[in-house]
Amino acid sequence: MQFLNQLYALSKRNVILRYKHSVVGFLWGFIKPLIYLLIFIVIFSSQFSSVNNYVLYATSGILFWFFFSNIVSQGVQSIIQSSGIIKSVNVSPILFPLAEVLTELFNLLLALMVYFVVMHWFGIQYTFQLLWILPILFIFSIFSFSIALILAALNVYFRDIGILWNTIQPAIFYLTPIAYTEELIPPRFSYVIKLNPIYYYIKLFRYPLYESKAPDFHIFAVCSIISLVTLMVSLFIFNRLKNQFITAI
């Protein structure tokens, strides 16, 4: 119970801090993907005139990509940025990356609400299949949290990790079929995207959002296993490193 209260307080802090001196505030969670979407439409849509509802296709990828990348980017810094609290209050350090996940979930829900309305004009089907987003989001959150957890713990000792993440983040983005379709990849390179776990999660989200049907059970099972394994690995690494955090921040 106390854990939940602390988690809530930290997430609230994150939300307040993020939009403290910004004019549009929460709307940034919606505007940032929108800007990307506009860029993609300008650059790619003539290329992909064969793709049905390109706007819906790209949106269903971009929204969840930003969910993931924001969690990791914020999560990596979350522990070193809270050094004041960690040095003076006896709190479990795992709360800090976890609070970033909650903050992003909150932002995503706001963005989703806007998009569910806007996507009406781009051919979204309002069916009960859309509810599949919730379980998929659940396993995707676990995956994102695990990656953030590992990188945050390492970043305490090696500040390079944060910089490294910022550098390779665009590469991972372009390696994932978000703005383009996977058919575009030449078959001999298709294994490259198949090694990228985010590819599977994005694919899962597209079943209910883009194709209006239930996700493929096989992919869902694989993703659940990926989430579970990364969670266990990340908890192991984090627990190994957390006792000495205070000496390095």
Place this chain on the structure above:
Amino acid sequence: MSLLLDLNNVNVRYRTNHAGIHSMKDLLTSFANPFQTTLILKDISFQLQKGQSMGILGRNGSGKSTLLRAIAGIIKPSKGSLKSFGTIAPILALGAGLELELTGYENIQLLLSLYGRKVTKEAINEIASFSELDDATLNQATKCYSSGMLARLTFSISFSHHCDIYIIDEVLAVGDMGFQTKCIDKINELKKQGKSIIFVSHFPDEVVKICDQAILLEKGVLIHKGTSEEVCQHYKELF
């Protein structure tokens, strides 16, 4: 009298950062084990009884704050045993744990939740009135506060707790005279209620006033233990 704190040969190790291994380059160039540690506290043993107050004296860097963190459970001893039989109020150091971008009120709420307390109107008002900061100030980001105002806020938050042990780390020095007197009064009131205070200060006279027991640290070793008058005498002889 019952035992509140029992420290037995407590050692605390810190990972050494010569220049800080904060990049891969440092890691590759330092051929020594990058995870070398140094002993910050060596074999500290003392006990604190309920109702007693303990002063901690020592030069800068002698391990006082590390000892406080170990007592508060923020850092685990690498060897030895540290048992506490009561609740411990959060460490009171200047601006500790405050989020400078947040306002005073937001900080009060955040810290209350982090300390595991219910955030109620009464709790917030109690803190606000003890700090004597007005509404306009408390609605300002704490980065605009003077060090005296920060001390008032942290002091008020920590003292709003009902705990057995209060840890005070050099905060009295920055408050103005009125607030200092108020804090000393509050400390005396807590002592009357049978609470224990652990007090760190560089002013031996204050320590004598507040504490009955004291310890003196030098380079992480406890070199004197006894009544506060004795230990303060030894402290003065250090310089």
